[in-house]
Amino acid sequence: MGVYVHIPFCRSKCYYCGFYSVASIVFKQAFIRALCREIELRKDYLGTYKPETLYLGGGTPSYLTPDELQIILQKLEEIHPLSLSAERTIEMNPEDLVPAKLNELRRLGFNRLSIGVQTFNEKGLKKMNRTHTARQAIDGIFCAAESGFENIGIDFIIGMPGNTLENIKADLKQIQYLPVSHVSVYILSIEEGSVFARQIEKGIFAPPPEEKVTEEYFFVADALREMGFEHYEISNFARAGKYSVHNSNYWSKKPYIGLGPSAHSFNLHSRQWNVANVKTYSESLDKDILKFDFEELTEVDQYNEYIMTGLRTMWGINLDILRSTYKKYWSSVESRIAAYIQQGWAKRDGNHLVLTERGWLVSDYIFCDLFVIS
Numbered sequence: 001m002g003v004y005v006h007i008p009f010c011r012s013k014c015y016y017c018g019f020y021s022v023a024s025i026v027f028k029q030a031f032i033r034a035l036c037r038e039i040e041l042r043k044d045y046l047g048t049y050k051p052e053t054l055y056l057g058g059g060t061p062s063y064l065t066p067d068e069l070q071i072i073l074q075k076l077e078e079i080h081p082l083s084l085s086a087e088r089t090i091e092m093n094p095e096d097l098v099p100a101k102l103n104e105l106r107r108l109g110f111n112r113l114s115i116g117v118q119t120f121n122e123k124g125l126k127k128m129n130r131t132h133t134a135r136q137a138i139d140g141i142f143c144a145a146e147s148g149f150e151n152i153g154i155d156f157i158i159g160m161p162g163n164t165l166e167n168i169k170a171d172l173k174q175i176q177y178l179p180v181s182h183v184s185v186y187i188l189s190i191e192e193g194s195v196f197a198r199q200i201e202k203g204i205f206a207p208p209p210e211e212k213v214t215e216e217y218f219f220v221a222d223a224l225r226e227m228g229f230e231h232y233e234i235s236n237f238a239r240a241g242k243y244s245v246h247n248s249n250y251w252s253k254k255p256y257i258g259l260g261p262s263a264h265s266f267n268l269h270s271r272q273w274n275v276a277n278v279k280t281y282s283e284s285l286d287k288d289i290l291k292f293d294f295e296e297l298t299e300v301d302q303y304n305e306y307i308m309t310g311l312r313t314m315w316g317i318n319l320d321i322l323r324s325t326y327k328k329y330w331s332s333v334e335s336r337i338a339a340y341i342q343q344g345w346a347k348r349d350g351n352h353l354v355l356t357e358r359g360w361l362v363s364d365y366i367f368c369d370l371f372v373i374s
């Protein structure tokens, strides 16, 4: 089971961002109070499941001070104690990677960093409205390693309009010399409500053609593999088996609790997601009211999710499970996998069906093809 905490504050909004966060800290104290209350009120959400991982995401969790983080962690420890060796991740923006902060994070028990680098190209960073420079990211990553962090992941964006393969090569060359064990490579998606979506609407720029994004994806995947990274999930690469345990639990459909505005939770038979508004979230929790939406998962939903989460990873989906637990649905689509294999989109690995990199690129099509509509 995983515990996710959403910290909804950012110094400013990145132009591509579709996550819920606000560029203001007016509600910071109210939020921390509300979050602690939510942790208490929902202490029984996952019944007898024991927490295995903690992930502070956002937003920008590293924007909080060590004292503020300590208040949250103390409450979590009281309700959801973790073993000493459990993976404890915090998302960081590069400008926060300074010795004093990093030492405090180590003292608080974090043992994994997920750093929003996106690119080492200064122009690209400005275009995205990131709040840091490439130098801050590079120095900060070395500083994190010197502070004792051995599990460092970075996020990287491809498919940026105007970007060239030369820029991407330069980024990859930089990654090669950094002490990072995990790279998440996201294809830029134009999120509704983001500044990029508005800029596209106004004709300020156009998203790059699909072939260009495909070329970048394969280029990056090949280069990272040559550097010793394993491509273990559509968007994720890890060295020396340092997979994200927290995210791997999502993909293997383990339960999790999500705390904070907009956070999602899953208890094997239903999903719920908190209101995506820090003011409403904090004010309602002041009155001990939890504001969330809820969805009970049908058997069809469970089947569709098994397909979607399983095929995202290099471990794929277990055909024995599909033929037993989901026989009713799988039997009507199973014959399609021969065509995927022939197209080079999928392969058999024992009793598992696994998508190839080529298959991951067309995974939306494959998921729709295998999904059952209820």
Ligand code: SF4
Residues within 6 Å of the ligand: 009, 010, 012, 013, 014, 017, 018, 019, 021, 058, 059, 060, 093, 116
């Ligand atoms: S991408 Fe991250 S840092 Fe940028 S606005 Fe979104 S949540 Fe904040």
